[in-house]
Amino acid sequence: AQTVTQSQPEMSVQEAETVTLSCTYDTSESDYYLFWYKQPPSRQMILVIRQEAYKQQNATENRFSVNFQKAAKSFSLKISDSQLGDAAMYFCAYLVLLGNEKLTFGTGTRLTIIP
Amino acid sequence: DAGVIQSPRHEVTEMGQEVTLRCKPISGHNSLFWYRQTMMRGLELLIYFNNNVPIDDSGMPEDRFSAKMPNASFSTLKIQPSEPRDSAVYFCASSLHHSGEQYFGPGTRLTVT
Numbered sequence: 001a002q003t004v005t006q007s008q009p010e011m012s013v014q015e016a017e018t019v020t021l022s023c024t025y026d027t028s029e030s031d032y033y034l035f036w037y038k039q040p041p042s043r044q045m046i047l048v049i050r051q052e053a054y055k056q057q058n059a060t061e062n063r064f065s066v067n068f069q070k071a072a073k074s075f076s077l078k079i080s081d082s083q084l085g086d087a088a089m090y091f092c093a094y095l096v097l098l099g100n101e102k103l104t105f106g107t108g109t110r111l112t113i114i115p
Numbered sequence: 116d117a118g119v120i121q122s123p124r125h126e127v128t129e130m131g132q133e134v135t136l137r138c139k140p141i142s143g144h145n146s147l148f149w150y151r152q153t154m155m156r157g158l159e160l161l162i163y164f165n166n167n168v169p170i171d172d173s174g175m176p177e178d179r180f181s182a183k184m185p186n187a188s189f190s191t192l193k194i195q196p197s198e199p200r201d202s203a204v205y206f207c208a209s210s211l212h213h214s215g216e217q218y219f220g221p222g223t224r225l226t227v228t
Contacts, residue, residue, distance in 0.1 A: 033215040043204060045219035052215070091158065095215055100171050101146055103217060105158040 002027045004094050006106035013082045014114050020067075021077045021109045023092030031097040034068065034075045039108075040088040048090070051075065053097070079111075087113045117141075119220035121207050127226045133195040136223045139188055140209030148217060149182055149192050150206040158206075164190065165212055197227045 003026045013019035025034070036048040051059045051068050058066050063083075067076045079086055092106040120139040128134055140147050148163040162172040164184045172182070179198070184190040194201055204224050208217040 035216075037219075043222050043224075045206060045208075045222075047216060047218065050216060097213070097215065101148070101163060101165075101210070101213070101217075102160050102171065103148075103150075103158075107157050 002029070002094055002096070002104050004092050004104050004106040006092055006109050008109045009107070010110045010112070012112040012114055013079075015082055015084060017082055018078060018080045019082055019111065021079075021090050021092075021111065023075045023077070023106055025073050025075065025092070025094050027073070027094065027096075029096050033095045033097060034066075035093040035095070035103070036064070036066070036077045037091045037093060037105075038086075038088045039091065040085075045091075049077065082113050084113050084115065087111060119207055119209050119218055121205075121220035121223050123223060124221060125224050125226075127228065128197055129228055130198055131196045132227075133193065134197045134201075134225060134227075136192040136205050136207075136225070138190045138192070138207030138220060140190070140207070141218055142188070144209035144211055144218075145187065146210045146212045146217075147184060147190050148208040148210075149190070150208065150219075152204040152206065152222070153202075161192070161205075194225075197225075199227045201225060202227050 005024045032053045034051045038046045049061045063080045089108045094104045122137045149161040161174045162182045167184045182192045204222045206222045208219045210217045
């Protein structure tokens, strides 16, 4: 069974600084997707960034980028120039390509932005 | 596009009552998912549909839960009878089949007293 582990229940960062959230996963599959979702206090789940396992290049979306280490099964999220609106729960998630489309989520990291 | 629409946003009911949660997926999406979020168990998939057909309902907790998708633009999740342990946030999400990207609705916060 696939598992996703987020070892940091809480993180904080000074506004305008950079923070990295960690995620590791366990799978025997070779083709899969990895995601980071953001859940602000409004509880809406917002897709932040996605990475296909077959791509070596790390995905980036504006201030958000990932460090994908396939051999180590590691998928960290870097937020640059942190803003107050980045405060939220962040969930790492995994999905098997051409599988049953089930998203497996980690337990989340609560990110606080210090003004 | 309006995104995934869920109703109601909040539901408070008494134990034993029937609860129906509703979802309208993004137009053109052919996969639909129901998730439940609790403090104890986190986010877990209950059931998912592809082209209106249930594909995997292994996450449905028990027979009190049922889900239907009568057409491509509407799905329901029903709990009958409801119990206090069903209190949670229920999310609906939709995607294009095997696109890898699921888009979530705003969720329904259910409280069973």
